[in-house]
Amino acid sequence: MKILIIDDDHETCNVLEQYLKLQGYYPTSVYDGKRGIDEIKSNHYDRVILDMSMPKASGIDVLNEIKDAVPEKPEKIVVYSAVPFSKEDENLIMSKGASALLSKKVGFPQLVQALV
Amino acid sequence: MILNFSSYHFKILALALCLGIVPTSVLGGILIFDNLNSNTSKLENELVLSTTNAANGYSEWIFEHVRQLEGISSDKQLISETNHMINSDENSPEHFFANFNLETKIGSELEKNPNFLEILICDTDGNVFFTSDISLPNVSQKNESHFQNALSGKIGISDVFLANKSLKNKFGVYENNLPTMLISSPIIGDVGIIGVLTARVDLSSPSSFSFAELDYRSVDSYVVNDENYFVATPKFLETELQKPELKLLASNPLSGEIIDIIQNYNDKGTNVNLIGYSNYNGDEVIGSIFPIEGTDMLYVVEINKNEAFIDIIQLQIFLYSSIGVLFSLIVSISLYFTSNLVTPIKKLKDVTHKVTEGNLDVVIDTKGKGEIHDLSDSFSSMVSSLKESRSLQAQAESKYRNLYEKSPALHRTVNTEGIILDCNESYAKRFGIPKNEIVGTSIFEHVSPEHTEYMKSVFEDWKNSGNVFDTEIWFKTKDGEKFPGLISVNNLYDTNGKLIGSNTLIQDISDFYKTLEAQEERKNVEQEMQQVKHLNKQKDEFLSIVSHELRTPLIPIKGNCEILLDKNFADQLTDDQRKFVESIVSNSKRLDVLIDKILLAQKLDLNKYQFSMSDVNATNLINDIFQSYNSLMKQKNIQFVNSIKDIPKVFCDENALHEVLTNLINNATEFVPPENGMIEVGANTKDGMVEFFVKDNGIGISKEKQERIFDKFYQLDSTHTRTHGGLGLGLAICQKLVKGMDGNIRVMSEEGKGTTFYFSLRSNV
Numbered sequence: 001m002k003i004l005i006i007d008d009d010h011e012t013c014n015v016l017e018q019y020l021k022l023q024g025y026y027p028t029s030v031y032d033g034k035r036g037i038d039e040i041k042s043n044h045y046d047r048v049i050l051d052m053s054m055p056k057a058s059g060i061d062v063l064n065e066i067k068d069a070v071p072e073k074p075e076k077i078v079v080y081s082a083v084p085f086s087k088e089d090e091n092l093i094m095s096k097g098a099s100a101l102l103s104k105k106v107g108f109p110q111l112v113q114a115l116v
Numbered sequence: 117m118i119l120n121f122s123s124y125h126f127k128i129l130a131l132a133l134c135l136g137i138v139p140t141s142v143l144g145g146i147l148i149f150d151n152l153n154s155n156t157s158k159l160e161n162e163l164v165l166s167t168t169n170a171a172n173g174y175s176e177w178i179f180e181h182v183r184q185l186e187g188i189s190s191d192k193q194l195i196s197e198t199n200h201m202i203n204s205d206e207n208s209p210e211h212f213f214a215n216f217n218l219e220t221k222i223g224s225e226l227e228k229n230p231n232f233l234e235i236l237i238c239d240t241d242g243n244v245f246f247t248s249d250i251s252l253p254n255v256s257q258k259n260e261s262h263f264q265n266a267l268s269g270k271i272g273i274s275d276v277f278l279a280n281k282s283l284k285n286k287f288g289v290y291e292n293n294l295p296t297m298l299i300s301s302p303i304i305g306d307v308g309i310i311g312v313l314t315a316r317v318d319l320s321s322p323s324s325f326s327f328a329e330l331d332y333r334s335v336d337s338y339v340v341n342d343e344n345y346f347v348a349t350p351k352f353l354e355t356e357l358q359k360p361e362l363k364l365l366a367s368n369p370l371s372g373e374i375i376d377i378i379q380n381y382n383d384k385g386t387n388v389n390l391i392g393y394s395n396y397n398g399d400e401v402i403g404s405i406f407p408i409e410g411t412d413m414l415y416v417v418e419i420n421k422n423e424a425f426i427d428i429i430q431l432q433i434f435l436y437s438s439i440g441v442l443f444s445l446i447v448s449i450s451l452y453f454t455s456n457l458v459t460p461i462k463k464l465k466d467v468t469h470k471v472t473e474g475n476l477d478v479v480i481d482t483k484g485k486g487e488i489h490d491l492s493d494s495f496s497s498m499v500s501s502l503k504e505s506r507s508l509q510a511q512a513e514s515k516y517r518n519l520y521e522k523s524p525a526l527h528r529t530v531n532t533e534g535i536i537l538d539c540n541e542s543y544a545k546r547f548g549i550p551k552n553e554i555v556g557t558s559i560f561e562h563v564s565p566e567h568t569e570y571m572k573s574v575f576e577d578w579k580n581s582g583n584v585f586d587t588e589i590w591f592k593t594k595d596g597e598k599f600p601g602l603i604s605v606n607n608l609y610d611t612n613g614k615l616i617g618s619n620t621l622i623q624d625i626s627d628f629y630k631t632l633e634a635q636e637e638r639k640n641v642e643q644e645m646q647q648v649k650h651l652n653k654q655k656d657e658f659l660s661i662v663s664h665e666l667r668t669p670l671i672p673i674k675g676n677c678e679i680l681l682d683k684n685f686a687d688q689l690t691d692d693q694r695k696f697v698e699s700i701v702s703n704s705k706r707l708d709v710l711i712d713k714i715l716l717a718q719k720l721d722l723n724k725y726q727f728s729m730s731d732v733n734a735t736n737l738i739n740d741i742f743q744s745y746n747s748l749m750k751q752k753n754i755q756f757v758n759s760i761k762d763i764p765k766v767f768c769d770e771n772a773l774h775e776v777l778t779n780l781i782n783n784a785t786e787f788v789p790p791e792n793g794m795i796e797v798g799a800n801t802k803d804g805m806v807e808f809f810v811k812d813n814g815i816g817i818s819k820e821k822q823e824r825i826f827d828k829f830y831q832l833d834s835t836h837t838r839t840h841g842g843l844g845l846g847l848a849i850c851q852k853l854v855k856g857m858d859g860n861i862r863v864m865s866e867e868g869k870g871t872t873f874y875f876s877l878r879s880n881v
Contacts, residue, residue, distance in 0.1 A: 015675035082667040105708040
């Protein structure tokens with residue numbers, strides 16, 4: 001299962017990649033929203049782990065871009081963000097096509113649970 | 117007509133007199149002078165001529181007698197008889213006959229000429245041997261001048277003398293003092309002069325031709341001898357009157373000096389006196405005097421002075437009367453003008469004065485005709501229009517006065533000394549001083565003390581330039597209130613254009629200032645708001661940054677730990693190593709919790725927390741909490757009691773309720789004693805509210821600390837050696853959350869015995 005990690009924090013991406021590989025997945029990381037959009041448009045991914053606050057294009061931008069433009073959409077897009085959300089934000093993000101919304105304070109095991 | 121004499125009358129009179137009398141007088145003077153000149157020279161000529169003629173005539177008359185006497189003396193009979201008389205004895209008949217014949221001869225001669233009073237004959241020795249008058253004394257003629265002259269062959273004429281005896285005059289009347297003279301002629305015989313024939317001639321009765329003739333009624337002419345004795349005058353020709361002794365005296369009219377004009381004539385040869393003198397009769401006359409040739413007599417002609425100068429006097433009279441008439445005419449005309457011109461003018465002048473003094477209620481007499489009437493008429497209409505304009509002015513002034521007096525703006529009138537002469541009601545009211553107390557005070561008394569110097573400079577500028585417009589000055593009222601005002605002046609000038617003061621307008625702009633202050637305040641508030649907003653935004657951003665930046669490093673930390681703890685690595689770690697990794701994970705989680713709390717506290721502070729209220733089954737919630745704390749409590753050896761019974765659903769935010777409870781429980785675990793610690797969680801229902809409590813048997817909280825425990829970052833144990841950690845945010849978060857859900861939170865505590873926190877929430881059931 002191919003998983004795309006879109007997060008501007010390299011360390012997070014590296015560790016998460018390691019963890020996901022350990023769990024048997026095929027993770028790829030990109031470090032900004034723009035490249036995330038390009039990646040999703042050019043390659044198929046089964047799952048996307050999406051950070052919210054990023055340079056060039058935010059998580060919301062990414063969600064907006066890929067919502068209709070991608071013929072073969074990722075099965076699940078899990079938003080994994082350090083920024084706490086208000087209810088409105090949550091509703092907005094979910095309406096844009098996110099499958100789940102997780103705070104970064106939750107550990108990787110819960111993230112994997114949400115991905116599966 | 118009553119005349120009010122004013123200077124005008126006299127002026128006009130004087131003018132008229134100057135115009136009328138002076139030229140007349142001058143003209144008259146010239147006329148008189150001319151006339152006098154021509155008259156006097158004519159008179160002089162006439163006088164001199166007539167006197168000369170008369171004197172010559174008289175002289176001729178005397179020489180007629182001389183010639184007659186010569187005729188007698190040259191008579192042959194007389195010579196013959198004289199010879200006989202001389203050459204015969206006195207007593208001889210020859211002598212007697214000769215005498216008789218002479219008597220006859222002389223007698224006939226005397227009859228021929230009545231002016232010959234007597235005739236005598238003397239010999240060459242002067243002895244009289246024949247006389248026609250026997251009473252005549254036989255006086256030797258030897259020393260007499262007339263005899264001497266005759267003896268030398270000429271005619272001898274004696275001086276005039278009075279007869280000294282009674283003699284019959286021309287009219288047959290005897291007179292004692294007839295003026296006579298003796299004329300002697302030599303009697304020439306064959307052998308030369310044999311004797312002298314002498315005749316006494318009566319001088320008083322000359323023939324009429326010898327008197328002066330002049331065309332004057334009062335002409336008086338007479339003959340005098342050089343001793344001022346009357347000899348002859350026409351007046352006496354037909355009178356028997358005694359002839360007066362004549363004194364031809366003239367008195368100088370200027371000095372009053374008496375002049376003997378005969379003496380004067382002899383001395384100076386002046387023969388005309390036109391100045392005038394008193395004659396023997398006492399009449400004022402002018403006269404002329406001329407010597408009668410060959411005698412000691414003089415001829416005098418006099419004319420009454422008044423008659424002589426009658427033309428001039430008439431001229432003078434005419435002139436004086438003309439002047440008089442003129443004077444009267446002028447006075448009359450002046451009076452006429454006074455009444456018809458000056459009086460109306462004077463009235464008009466009086467009216468003008470009144471008008472000048474401001475009295476326009478004057479009556480102007482516009483009766484009559486002519487320029488005065490026109491003037492009065494014009495003046496009357498001028499006064500009318502003046503009245504009208506005055507009335508308009510008065511209305512305007514009244515309007516202005518009202519504007520000034522009732523204007524809401526502050527008005528005052530000041531002089532150049534800065535003294536207030538007047539002010540309006542608004543002014544008095546604004547300054548809180550009665551108007552009568554303001555008037556007479558200085559403008560500087562109304563200026564706020566710190567603005568006095570500035571005001572003085574403004575005032576000086578005004579005096580120099582006359583300009584003040586919208587100058588801001590701070591004033592001070594009686595109560596000490598200071599207010600800003602804008603000063604503008606409306607200058608007042610005297611008739612010479614000199615600045616004497618101003619009407620000053622003061623606009624009270626304190627409202628403007630208030631508005632300005634309010635605006636500034638609003639601006640400040642807005643700025644503050646803006647700042648707050650900005651700060652809030654910054655805080656929001658800070659919130660995001662804190663959560664993002666603090667949490668982000670935790671992810672790889674926890675992630676790495678989870679990799680290590682993953683089942684793939686489980687075998688590779690020793691038990692100690694696993695514990696270390698687990699410690700890293702749990703501390704990371706604590707850090708997560710702390711971050712959450714900070715964020716939550718911030719959210720609550722900024723009212724950013726969104727409560728999602730719903731009816732919550734609190735029993736379940738608390739049971740879940742108990743489940744999750746169970747192991748921890750056992751581990752800490754704390755008796756954890758759940759005394760929840762059946763309670764209704766609570767209307768609240770479930771997360772918030774969870775947070776409050778866990779915060780209170782966490783808090784309690786900090787303060788319970790290490791041994792026999794006890795925490796009880798329960799709830800009571802009361803008046804539609806559910807009151808939860810978390811009770812511990814901890815160290816308790818002092819009364820003063822109880823008041824502050826809900827403050828943010830308040831530490832119950834703030835000593836340096838504090839044994840209890842935490843940020844001091846828990847209770848503050850609890851209070852905010854409870855209050856945010858319309859609830860109440862309180863604390864009951866006793867030091868050393870324990871603490872109970874109560875919080876109540878609404879229940880809709």
